[in-house]
Amino acid sequence: xxxxxxxxxxxxxxxxxxxxxxxxxxxxxxxxxxxxxxxxxxxxxxxxxxxxxxxxxxxxxxxxxxxxxxxxxxxxxxxxxxxxxxxxxxxxxxxxx
Numbered sequence: 001x002x003x004x005x006x007x008x009x010x011x012x013x014x015x016x017x018x019x020x021x022x023x024x025x026x027x028x029x030x031x032x033x034x035x036x037x038x039x040x041x042x043x044x045x046x047x048x049x050x051x052x053x054x055x056x057x058x059x060x061x062x063x064x065x066x067x068x069x070x071x072x073x074x075x076x077x078x079x080x081x082x083x084x085x086x087x088x089x090x091x092x093x094x095x096x097x
Contacts, residue, residue, distance in 0.1 A: 015028060015029070015030045016028070016029045016030075016088045016092070017029075018081055018084045018085055018088060019081070020077075020078045020081050021078075021080075023043070024042060024043040024045075025040075025041070025042050025043075025074055025077075025078055025081060026040075026041045026042075027039065027040055027041075027081070027085055028041075029085075029088050029089060029092055031092045032058055034058060034060055035058050035059050035060040035061070035064075035093075036058065036059050036062075036065060036089060036092045036093060037056065037057070037058045037059075038056070038057055038058075038059060038065060038068070038089075039054065039055070039056045040054070040055045040056075040072075041053070041054045041055075042054075042074065059089075061093075062089055062090060062093040062095055065089050065093075066086065066089070069082055069085055069086065
């Protein structure tokens with residue numbers, strides 16, 4: 001019987017971090033047994049608020065993750081970040097060439 005521990009270690013090693021050039025937007029992608037976990041973190045620096053907003057979710061298909069990222073208005077400010085996000089997601093879902 002295969003050791004589950006090896007699978008967990010392989011999954012843990014798959015974390016990918018993508019950051020914008022100014023550091024205000026970042027994504028962390030991790031391969032999970034049921035799909036890919038995405039953590040989106042954006043710094044907020046406005047008059048009354050100084051901090052960040054974080055969202056963590058799991059996508060079971062690459063299409064779900066693509067739909068999520070295409071609905072994110074930050075893709076206009078950081079097009080290179082979203083291109084990298086798409087490449088990394090494809091690779092984690094096993095779709096990269």
